[in-house]
Amino acid sequence: MKPRRKIVDTVDEALADLSDGASVFVGGFGLCGNAEALIDGVVRRGVRDLTLISNNAGNLGKGLNRWLEVGIVRRFVGSYIGSNAALHEAMAAGRLEVEIVPQGTLVERIRAAGAGIGAFYTPTGVGTVVQEGKEVREIAGRPHLLEHALSADFALIRARVADPFGNVRFWRTARNFSPAMATAATHTIVECDSLVELGAIDPDDVHLPGLFVDRIVEVREHEDPIEHRTVRKRVGA
């Protein structure tokens, strides 16, 4: 059962039962839509041996790169590494196990865990290294791989607004993995830019219903770094 009072005053309180060895979903796509204060709070807690499940594990020394730099992650499950220097370093140093999953399969596995689906068949990854060790089955004339649900102990989620029940709205592409992760974690913790009253979000406009949320902490200031600032020059500027 969800605790009656979900709003907590501090990040430390929100993370009070996150311990060594926990598995943790962190929402966001690279540095977009990160729960910045919660990510910092985990470092401050001094926990270790975490399993981190997140698309990218930060970049440019920011966001989840901090976790890799201080060495609190034992295992990373994600879809992309790219130019992530901290991730390449931790892997090269043998400090980190890495499991790479196709992005669509990753989020579908998380969604399955939250929706009580034990496993599913997807065509993604057939005929590639992703297929290794997995059951292949022909469905409707096409080979599919069996992929299993993926849950975690915690989900750390960034929201634009939240109400006291935990109803959440995201902004633009900051939504990404967060709703699915919130459904598939034992403890879902939301860091919101702004708390609003119950009823301030129209029922039709809730992106993540409050029953998935266990704790809420309001954090008004965020860095929100941009990985690749791409712009059009203003004419005459």
Place this chain on the structure above:
Amino acid sequence: MKPRRKIVDTVDEALADLSDGASVFVGGFGLCGNAEALIDGVVRRGVRDLTLISNNAGNLGKGLNRWLEVGIVRRFVGSYIGSNAALHEAMAAGRLEVEIVPQGTLVERIRAAGAGIGAFYTPTGVGTVVQEGKEVREIAGRPHLLEHALSADFALIRARVADPFGNVRFWRTARNFSPAMATAATHTIVECDSLVELGAIDPDDVHLPGLFVDRIVEVREHEDPIEHRTVRKRVGA
């Protein structure tokens, strides 16, 4: 590829290629959220031997009950019959094959078809008649049934508002099966109460993105019958 111009002027035009033997999703929960004009339009077209996939197949002689009464449905796939007289009659008369699917499994099978998932394992139905003829597999210590994706040729969907690309918003509990059905049909036809301009719906507030919608017809007047009118009496009224 989706046709460039999706808005059509009449229901008949919207249904122009719905032919004998087609499989048809119809959104709505009982009479709530029915595409009333499209449902009537199918009767007017005089097609027959349809496979109807819908939670309830109408009630009280309204909505999809019309299809059963005029005998254009050969097979019904849904989750509930209850007091649906037209459905009981058609079954008793041997005019109709019926496949009953648990409601959550029904919508998940439709969602799977739209999302390119061939099949999935669910605990629902284990140890019941639903299990008959299906693969059972233990996943995470719990038996699951294998259920397959369910697609259709057409989806007839009711929306509150739509824009010219087919972005849609629903109202309250009229959403139900409609978004999943829209993703899993070869041709998705939307009957909306009101057409709005491109950009009138905020990107964060689109319930069903337009890439799933093939044709849109605006129908301003609806009966919207209520199956069970339950109210509190106003004090002093």
Place this chain on the structure above:
Amino acid sequence: MAARAALEIEPGSVVNLGIGLPTLVPDHLPSDADVWFHSENGLLGMGPFPWDGDEDPQLINAGKQTVTVVPGGSTFDSAASFGMIRGGHVDLAILGAMQVGANGDLANWAIPGGRVMGIGGAMDLANGARRVVVVTRHVTKDGEPKLVAACTYPLTAPRCVARVITDLAVLDVTSRGFAVAELAPGVALEEVREQTGATLV
């Protein structure tokens, strides 16, 4: 029975109510009860019936009754709604029953040889809710026990019921069978024993 069932609901919890008797449960809750009613057609935060004249045909519960939505409520599609149920996010389902087996088996969707009524969301709820409590009269209209050693009606889900609330008693399903937890006022244990189709432990 509905009043007793209301005591099963803990503050802050998410509760789904089956059709029939269970729908009377909210009448027995205080107005500040902090309970979130889930309706599987796509509504969380279901409120009381609307005031006469305020009915919205597009705002109904799973029994197709006109309802309201409370502040903090949300609407969503059926795939999300059954994800909540199957995924274990509904804390409590209060369901009706035709039969309950001594091992917790539930039968509440079909009578052998009777009219086919359809499954609806019953199997998903019986399987997926974290706790399933049944509210039912102790015997049928014909006086047949509804609490039985083994269900003879088609099952909704095996071994899912935690507790049964009847007009005679509250019974827990234990590993050894039905155990009486409470007796209704004026009801003797012997009466419950007589009207139950399984041995009490």
Place this chain on the structure above:
Amino acid sequence: MAARAALEIEPGSVVNLGIGLPTLVPDHLPSDADVWFHSENGLLGMGPFPWDGDEDPQLINAGKQTVTVVPGGSTFDSAASFGMIRGGHVDLAILGAMQVGANGDLANWAIPGGRVMGIGGAMDLANGARRVVVVTRHVTKDGEPKLVAACTYPLTAPRCVARVITDLAVLDVTSRGFAVAELAPGVALEEVREQTGATLV
């Protein structure tokens, strides 16, 4: 190459662009092109880069570049976004490549023995888009053919590529192998033949 790739896009279609060369394609479309760009991080109706100063850190594409959203655009979560891709709702994916096999195999995510770069959305796109067109230089920086008889790099997806657009030619993947459909201005068929690691048909 980007200009030629732009000709592949039909009016009204939904198009996903891979990282690198493909991101230049929109510059070669008329402003009223009626094309809906999909970005797998959860955006349909991706517009051009923002005006300097209008960047929104929470509005990016899959390459983490700041972008805009056009009127009629929508945002959604990653599960919905990959449902669109896997479910065949993206009409066209224009992707980069390290190698393309004569049978349509695509390799674009890892070099054997090289740094592990991760798969991202590449396998989902290569499998799920209705049509996959590759845009790539005809040979590597070292002059090695990228169009080969059989891929030696780890595959992204088997038999998924319909057409390859290079600096030398446009080639279709047919049941018998690569077939030259167009030559770039000033390029002779013999040159394409020499720089291709598979027999042309």
